[in-house]
Amino acid sequence: MIIGFIGFGKVSENLVRIIQSESIDFVTSTENRSPETIELIKKSDVTILESFPEVVSSSDILISANSPANALDVAKKYGEHAKGIYLDLNNVSPDTTSEISSYVNNFVDGAIIGKIDSDNPILYLSGKHADELLFFNEFMQVKVISDRIGDASLLKMLRSTYTKTLSALLIESRDLACKYDLEEEFIDMLTLTEGDDFRQKSLSRINNTLNSKKRKSEELKEIIDYFDDDLVMVKAALEKLNR
């Protein structure tokens, strides 16, 4: 079986690392790629083809793992030529996912949860053809949610709604505890009931959020626009990050 990648970044690199089987070969192309991407491709166990049309025509499964901004263009260009499954792993909204699916045969909506470069990322899938990818279970945890295109993307967005708002809450609470010089005690106290990894997880969430405040608040804005619901807590998180 041949799995082809359109877009080769952290996700593709790690899928090649995780999915190791004698019966699976990976292909991609360096056509019009950046020097960094070409270097990454060369370091990976993947066959380099002349062009992307060649990647598309030789792949049994095509994986689109690009930047969210390119996901739709890639689908328009290559989607109808895919021979088998077209798996979209871009971090796009359910609406964009639906639009993408209109240009693609055998479309599967995918979302990776957990860190892709960890040992246990989880692949969420939805769509009528999702079951055909269940053999990935041999290499990583795979969950098929439903046969509705968009459900995997939606679920990832729901998760992100929770975790990003939680980060804003963590920032506010931690700052308040700091003001009273009780930061350590506050985190220790919560660790007792919230689980042993609370400290490490929370501090990493706080730092990640503060280090990419602008991007996080753009993502929160997208979430608010998408759901078009009265999300009091999410809106407060956006306000918190914008201060």
Place this chain on the structure above:
Amino acid sequence: MIIGFIGFGKVSENLVRIIQSESIDFVTSTENRSPETIELIKKSDVTILESFPEVVSSSDILISANSPANALDVAKKYGEHAKGIYLDLNNVSPDTTSEISSYVNNFVDGAIIGKIDSDNPILYLSGKHADELLFFNEFMQVKVISDRIGDASLLKMLRSTYTKTLSALLIESRDLACKYDLEEEFIDMLTLTEGDDFRQKSLSRINNTLNSKKRKSEELKEIIDYFDDDLVMVKAALEKLNR
């Protein structure tokens, strides 16, 4: 050693259960108590004295575990007569704690974290005399935070700021997931990264909050008034609960 209780509810009942030692006797009084309280006292391994002044004068350690509304009155009435440590376990604000301490000798500020009727409640203490209660370590986890009166209450309030706001976030996210008929999947997905007890803990937080919405929103209001800070997330939680 004699430990006396002023106020006998869930906290006192469970302390008697937890602190089992041949060298420790418990006393309290049924004077002016409700039939429910008298029944609870009779079921517990505690000696019943005629009156509260007698409880106060015979106790080496006096524990005030009343309703928050009575905490100050109890301190005014009995505080100066306490022979040894006066431990306040009422869920009161740091300001009230400071006021209470002005009526009491050998005052220790205490807060119980975790469920008192569980096997592992944790006793937080602060104040100059807190160390003298470290022998409770034999029966339950004890943490002395500082010698400042009010720090134990403050820490409990900081914790409550976080957990109550988190509950509002959980309600909002869960409701959003429900709207798309993805509640189960949403909770499962978060369980993967937030810990195995996420489902049980989150649903119990959601239900507790919804079942006592009025009280929770009063508590949030107290928190907002007390800190007098620009707590965007906590204010949003209050707004959420008031809808």
